[in-house]
Amino acid sequence: MLEACVFATILCGFFGIIAKKNLFMKIVSMDVMSTGVISYYVLIASLGGLVTPIVDNTKDVAYADPVPQAVILTAIVIGFSIQALMLVGVMKLAQNNPTLEHRKVEKNNTP
């Protein structure tokens, strides 16, 4: 069930990238897609157990897998910085193309 929701988020984001006409909305859709991917890693980490992986010898519980969580932190940071970079680019483009419709931008800038 949860897995289906995660994949639905990824697909919604991907569909948004194709269907949205506005460049800004495309970037937001990409963020939705990356949220889906990140939650997929969290889901995989929690398959074995839900307790925060800080070893406590007094209790006998199933811990969550720390590796996917640690790895996805890197991906979050990278995704965030790329997003910021792209928004700056879009801001620059908006000076000459206020509607930011990607077809117009593309037509103006393809030789």
Next chain:
Amino acid sequence: MSTITIAWIALPFFIGFSAYLLPKLSRLFAFFVALASAGYAFKIFLEDSPIILQLLDNFGVTLAVDELSAYFILTNALVTIAVILYCQDSDKTYFFYTQLIILHGSVNAAFVCADFISLYVALEVISIASFLLITYPRTERSIWVGLRYLFISNTTMLFYLVGTALVYQANYSFSFAGLTNAPPEAIAFIFLGLLTKGGIFVSGLWLPLTHSESQSPVSAMLSGAVVKAGVFPLVRCALMLEGIDPIVRLFGVGTALLGVFFAVFEKDTKRMLAFHTVSQLGFILASPLVGGFYALTHGLVKSALFLIAGSLPSRNFKELHHQPIGTAVWIAAAMASFSISGFPLLAGFGAKILTSKNLLDWQVIAMNVAAVGTAISFAKFIFLPHGGKANVQPGFWRAMILLLSGLIMANVLYYQAYTIDNTIKPLITIAIGWSAYNLIFQRIVIKLPRVLEEFEHLIGVMTLMLMSLFWMVMP
């Protein structure tokens, strides 16, 4: 040796950020980093066994350095040095050199890592650094081209991440070797990412616009070294896992034909070179075992030709036919074109022979067609009128001398290729290519539609590729 490896990987990032603090030394820093990489590559050639580093536990960073990586690292180093020499007298600021250092470092990282997450990080840093280099002129067009590049590579890397998660779920490790146990959808997702990032087949059609609209030194860097960061992991996987090998070879053949088909009809110098890069990546994939040497010769030739194309008076072949170019520039262009067409006495010859020896039976015809196509495309450079006045940057010749002498020296690496049989075959290919050019292709004007290069279609093609990949890897 492992300490040297780690220090060498960390060096570009350390120096890259120091270049911000000492802007005056940035060019010197960049030069030093590239030289260090070249030295490291030679050191690897002398090692007997590959270096394999497993940092932390089975889920940590894995590095593997062998002869194959050494070829790719050497390519990256030589191309970077040539670009720095070319830019020596231009007004590029420290920002340009800083990004160049970081790009160089991350491409190197992609050539040595052996697990999917390190590769992901390296590829994403490559995207960011290339974006900043593409948009360096700050014009609207450059920003759009850069944005398009960043958008496509980031979307495809998200698919790649899903595949990586599936590999981890199956193996509790991210290493390349885990791909055998992974479910087919993992392979499909990961390959989609690598194929798009490496500019292979239809998912690589973002490449021509990006490479042709950047400034010449940046195009040289992108085409000569950066795209190979996406191709290298495919070669690695093909060598490590038997099941993957036929898929990689098939994509190699497909992209070799597709790229050369567009290149033959192209009338714009830089776009022709960019399409031809797509085709040459196919040659690297078509015989993974010897892909390293091919990548080296291609990197040298392609960066030289992009730098030459940047200093010609026009980008249109038709206009160039009415404006004779400088004889010295023409000689450089002809040397590079001869090498890539596989003419003896230059490194391209050895690389072509080595590749054709490692082809499987079903690949041979298609790759010969692609080789003829290469000869046709580069006849466009060879048959340009010359004798005019050359107007080049002072750094131009330093870069050319490095790249072209590299071609001659690499020629010696595989001297066994010089037998009569081997020599005749490329000569026939070139003869067919040139006569086809003079009789047919020079006269016809066909403008191929660019519909596949539109942004929406590039994203849409990803779904198609994903489905066909899934269908291919299904047991």
